[in-house]
Amino acid sequence: ARNGSGAAMAASASLWHSYLGVIVSRERQRLEHFQRAEDILLTLLEGVHARDPRFLVDYARNLEAFEFALCTSEDAVTVEVPLRIDGDALRVLACWPGDTPTGHRSGLGTCCLEVPSPGTDLEDWTSTVGVMEWGGGARCLVPGKVLQHLKELLVSAIVHCQRQFLLQPGDLSAENLKEDTMELSLLIRGGWKTVRFDIVPVVRRQQEPLRLKGRQSDRGFPEGSLQKATEEAHFVPASPHCWRSSTHLPILKLLQAVDTLKGPRLDSLRLLDQLRSQDWGEEGGKGALTFNQLKMVLLWSTELFPSSEDWQDLEGSVYRLLVILLRCLAIQRLPHFLHPEENLFQGKPWDLASLYHKVESFAQDPPRFLRFHFGLPARTDSWQADAGTRALLQLPDKDGSYWDTAYFDILLSQFQVYRIQDGARHSAMSQLLSKIQREIPQQS
Template sequence: MAGQVPLWHHYVQAIRSREASRVQDFQRAEDTLLTLLEHVHALDARFLVDYSHHLEAFQFALRSSEGPLDMQVPLRVDADTLQIEELGASEPGAGPLLCRLGIPREVPGLEPWMAEDVFSASSECDAKCCGYIVPSKVLGVLKDLLVAAMVHCKHHGLIAPGSLSAASLQEEQLQLSLLVSSGWRKIRFNIVPVLRRKCGVPGLEGARFTPGFPEGTLRRIVSHGVDLVPTSAQHWRVCTSYLLTRLLGELGALRGHRLDSLSLLDRVNHERWRDGGREPGLTFDHLKTVLLWACSLFPAPEDWTELQGAVYRVLVVLLCCLASRTLPHFLQAGRDLLQGGSLDLGTIYQHVEGFARQPEAALRIHATHLGRSPPPRTGHRVRALLQLPASDPAYWATAYFDVLLDKIFTVQDKDRVAAMQRIFWKTKSLDSMDS
């Protein structure tokens, strides 16, 4: 394996070499969008401009995939003055928490949000709320404002000709999509109205406060609250994207190859498993969640000091999620990120397992890296072990993943070896599969 280390590091260095240019591309596109949104605010003060996107630039630099990015537009309303009616999940154990934003009776300062263009009156005479802020109406108003702002900015030369495409704004959907040119690159942004709620975070009461992060980090970040974003014509939903990105930023401050492993797998996913983005498959958000779980399940700093070992720690968690067809949301207990979509999990599993067995072909950047590949690193026993968490959630623990990892690397820590031995006796019947 020592002979393969330069190949891994060379691949990561090639990814890192693109980070500065990607940050510059993001910032140029962001400048164009902020100019547009500043005029949106000038036209309608109910919509604010958020200038704090350094975490989004940092996350964009990690990616090789080119999926759309969210540009949040905060609503100018105090969440504490609203009546937030929680309705439960869209589907049991699958979707995010849904809610409605009610306007309480006789509360001053909410008159702008009782205008007909964003408000729907309640038909119940004895209801606590006189009506609700309707997401489809908010999106409709924001769409018209974006078009008007675009015309103004182009007419006054505030944005470069051809830098914005609003063709997708004409589509009838619960998102406003803009294509922004940044040099030779085009970046798609979803313009998302958000209500920022600081207190009483719905749906996060069961958040896991896990090891792997500096003490108090997870609790401090979760205490900031969440965003509520449109999810249907009448309903809003809890969105934790900002919290997860902040957690990713915390990992970036730690020593080791945590973020390198994410960048490497995202590039392999984009170029190999998804054929340059032409095929459906895992997203950067899927891989980010897997990394967060891997950092929790492998909390020791020494777990991340060696690049190849760091990548395999993420891989064993990803393979287990694909084999059990379950990827738990890191903050919202019971929510499965692999459900509710059209992913071909069987095909994705084959891609990921193929890389785990013999990664060298995917890590070759040009012909000078061609060479003999070592024998496969996984066998039937590992594939059988991967199925266990589907039948018994107790296996979702460090000892179980150490067992998987030990098929490839040697774990030295005595306490962890003892835990591995205890869990191994529960799985000794699997030994016969290799005989």
């Protein structure tokens, strides 16, 4: 049990804020490095646009900068290059199953984009592709051709900038362009830090704002956030022949909306991301958890804990994310916030049990981990889990009834960070706990 004395609580709060303070102090410098690297990237993209005006330069990079500053590790920055195409005139068709890339079921947005008629300036990017609707071929925009053309223009822009002495030796590495992937990666030096940009062409079209099935729209978010974030569909390459719906920018827009709410919500994300890169990685320094997955956890916690009472202090806010992350690790399922049928843990060769143990160790004894160190991460092998808490975290949930505020309130009370005065929530938590104890007496 935690020591609830005033002095102990003050010391604990000071520890949390000291750790966060070091993280935040680095952000300004990280942003400066990003902006220097971004300036070089924009120069290259302007060169691409000059050679082929169908590739547009999007100067509104505030969302990418916002994400880069938040992320404490060296994750790649995704940069979407819009195509000068009337996306609303394209017809979205399902790909043949054989064209569907591994990890993207057709139901999760994998598609072909049919070009309406010949005579457009897209002929060199189109080809006849098999589509399911017609049982035959349709003239479609081919992502492989678009990517190849963009790659050639990027190389040409790089050579031009080198000849004009706009690039200094060591400013840029284009080695990753040789890889056969669905994004074009450049390593660009901004100051003494190198930033990896993953460049992807994107087709944008208007769509009906997303409705979350069985969920209250905007619960926990500023009003209208979901509509603003999802009013435009973004299609990026999924394979040489298929496109897929991308939620990269919609998720960032929702994250930015969360930043307008009171409480240390994004600070909680910053803190957990530091732990992710410092203590939760696998051997060899490779992380089993991604920043994108932590973003999903924050969005779910915003919806499941909609009250400002949940976000009064840093420790309590971090635990709002922790209980959701632990539950997802325990059942090996992290639902995508906008498409809950998609499991973000699926198809990845991670040792989720080992990661669960590391996160659980932190949740039970944060002071052991709230410090900066170099070399090996903090040891967790000598620590014993609380059997009751672990049993609750691992409860089977076939109908999804535990993906609810009442269930996560029970977990918060187990970690002694509940501190909620709302009588209705107390009642819902007590009722659910009684139900769990009746159905699984051995867990009580």
